[in-house]
Amino acid sequence: MGGSPRLGGENPEHVEMLVAASASLPPIVVHRPTMRVIDGMHRLRAAMLAGRTTIAVRFFDGTEDDAFILAVESNIAHGLPLSSADRRRAAERIVATHGRWSDRMIASVAGISTKTVAEIRRGAGDGVAAVPARIGRDGRVRSVDVSAGRRLAHELIVGDPSLSLRQVARAAGISAETVRDVKHRLLRGEDPVPRKRQGKLAGEAEGRSAGSVAGWREVKPPPAIVMARLKADPALRLNESGRDLLRLLNIHMVRSEDWNRIIDSVPPHSTESIAELARFCADKWSEIAARIAEKGVG
Numbered sequence: 001m002g003g004s005p006r007l008g009g010e011n012p013e014h015v016e017m018l019v020a021a022s023a024s025l026p027p028i029v030v031h032r033p034t035m036r037v038i039d040g041m042h043r044l045r046a047a048m049l050a051g052r053t054t055i056a057v058r059f060f061d062g063t064e065d066d067a068f069i070l071a072v073e074s075n076i077a078h079g080l081p082l083s084s085a086d087r088r089r090a091a092e093r094i095v096a097t098h099g100r101w102s103d104r105m106i107a108s109v110a111g112i113s114t115k116t117v118a119e120i121r122r123g124a125g126d127g128v129a130a131v132p133a134r135i136g137r138d139g140r141v142r143s144v145d146v147s148a149g150r151r152l153a154h155e156l157i158v159g160d161p162s163l164s165l166r167q168v169a170r171a172a173g174i175s176a177e178t179v180r181d182v183k184h185r186l187l188r189g190e191d192p193v194p195r196k197r198q199g200k201l202a203g204e205a206e207g208r209s210a211g212s213v214a215g216w217r218e219v220k221p222p223p224a225i226v227m228a229r230l231k232a233d234p235a236l237r238l239n240e241s242g243r244d245l246l247r248l249l250n251i252h253m254v255r256s257e258d259w260n261r262i263i264d265s266v267p268p269h270s271t272e273s274i275a276e277l278a279r280f281c282a283d284k285w286s287e288i289a290a291r292i293a294e295k296g297v298g
Contacts, residue, residue: 004037005071005086005089010042011080016046029070029071032059032060038060038071039071061253068090068097069094069098069109082111087111087112088116091110091116094106095117099121147193149172150174151193152172153171153174153178153182153192154192156172157179227253
């Protein structure tokens with residue numbers, strides 16, 4: 001698969017405009033494993049046309065599929081806008097490679113409507129359309145048919161009425177509002193699944209175990225994509241504490257081979273000290289993770 005979301009390639013007029021502007025441009029983004037330009041092909045062409053022999057680069061170490069998503073997001077966010085055809089084709093590819101993502105999440109990446117994404121998904125074949133749970137923009141996994149989630153929420157509420165809406169929602173893979181509706185139905189003595197949802201999938205939903213629902217809940221976007229989204233979040237990058245957190249997280253986004261190189265460079269007389277410090281840092285990050293997780297529990 002190609003790495004650019006632009007079906008027509010680079011725009012010569014835009015390249016010439018960048019050359020004429022002669023302004024300082026941000027670094028291009030390159031996929032390190034393939035050395036393919038993810039974002040900044042126009043800037044690279046402009047630099048070559050201007051006779052420059054070097055250009056600032058930021059490397060991305062994820063998969064080619066994730067690199068394509070970053071390319072789409074980058075071109076949607078700035079620079080020469082993608083055409084409608086480019087954005088639709090990008091959505092088609094993302095539906096094929098990231099079928100577990102929700103329609104709304106894919107739409108936000110590709111810059112098209114959720115209705116268009118749903119249409120693309122319907123035409124993509126049974127394998128893509130039949131995914132039982134999808135990852136939303138908030139990183140949470142929710143069932144396409146929430147019948148199983150509603151029944152699991154019902155069991156959780158009956159088993160421990162003290163659980164909050166958010167706790168039940170996370171365990172059952174459904175929204176807090178859906179849990180609220182299940183609670184109200186429980187109080188009224190009604191079935192947790194509304195009659196209109198009890199269609200042909202009801203039997204499959206009832207037979208799905210809590211373990212299988214939990215299994216879907218474990219699916220998460222790749223760390224590199226999560227990191228890229230966090231870096232673009234104004235709530236983090238526009239304040240000093242947020243930028244400090246992003247820098248700390250980014251330091252740990254190191255490839256396995258780079259960690260191996262770092263470990264191999266540790267001198268024998270320092271192994272015990274460095275191992276102890278590494279364990280201290282791991283414990284500290286575990287404590288931080290627990291405290292942050294507590295903030296999301298209502």
